[in-house]
Amino acid sequence: MAAVQPQDDLPKMIHREKWRVEHERLHAKHRGHEAMHAEMVMILVATLVVAQIVLVQWKQRHHRSYNLVTLIQMWVVPVYFTVKLFWWRFLSMWGMFSVITSYVIFRATRKPLSCRTPRMVYKWFLLxxxxxxxxxxxxxxxxxxxxxxxxxxxxxxAEDSMDVGVILLFYGLYYGVMGRDFAEICSDYMASTIGFRPRSTFHHGSLCAVVAEQEPMSVSMALAAEANEVD
Incomplete structure (x- = not known):
């Protein structure tokens, strides 16, 4: 192996020779660290495996809490990066989506549930x-x-067209997954609200579980038909 040249001679070397000298210096600096590097890699692999097992078990045993936590993280975490990197286009779209979706969730979690809420929730998430x-x-x-x-x-x-494609694909996947998860949450809340009243509180089938008040039989049947049309 050739001797390492002094620092003052580096500007006079050709590019390949300079790279070889820097490579030798790097190896000399990290000589004896192979065991530490292997240990770091093993720790990283073990952490990834354990984390994957924990996530899979969490999803299987507590599906609702898993979906809720991951949804909140996916909803909130991008805000930090958009503000830090000044991505105002994404932040403006995220803001509009969040405001409208928050209102829809607010309406879907009210008790008693308005008879117009299921149709509104369905139309928004279908859009x-x-x-x-x-x-x-x-x-x-x-x-x-x-x-x-x-x-x-x-x-x-090519850079411009590829950037446009990646951005559009990201927007489609991001808001598609967000809309799916929020729609599931709203549907669960509405289903629990509609079935909230116990069977003993129904009087001759005239108590509407959606609006929690006495309704004529014809109105109840109309609401049921409207819900079937939405489904």
């Missing part, structure tokens, strides 16, 4: 599903469009 699906498909098509080189025919830079 989120359709928009996220369309945006995700557009993002995927833009990525494929760039990978096959079709952007050249339209004089679009």
């Amino acid at each position: 989120i599903y359709k928009l996220s699906y369309a945006v995700g498909v557009l993002g995927y098509m833009a990525i494929m469009f760039t990978m096959f080189g079709f952007n050249i025919f339209f004089r679009i830079k």
Whole structure:
């Protein structure tokens, strides 16, 4: 092995020789650390395996708490990075989605439940599903469009078209998953509210469990038919 040249001679060396000297210095600096590096890798692998087992068991045994915690993290954590990195476009869309969804959740968790709430919840999350699906498909098509080189025919830079595709695909996946989880929470709350009154409190089938007040039989049947149409 060639001797390491002094620091003053480095500017006179060619690029390959300079890289070789720096590589030798790096090896000399970390000589004897192989055991420590192997231990760090083993700890990392063990942590990943244990964390995966814990997450799987948590999801299987406590499905609702798992979904709630992961949903809150997915909803709140991106705000920190968007504010720190000044991603105002994502923050503005996140704000609009959060405001409207919060209002929908507020309406879905009220007791007594309004007869118009199920239709409103259904329409909002159906809209989120359709928009996220369309945006995700557009993002995927833009990525494929760039990978096959079709952007050249339209004089679009590969970096620009790929960025647009990745952003659209991310938006579609992110808001699609968020909408699905929030829709599940709202449906659970509404189902528990509709079935909240015990069977002993029903009088001749005329007590509506949705609005928790006396309703004529015809109105109750109309509400049931409307719920079936929504389903």
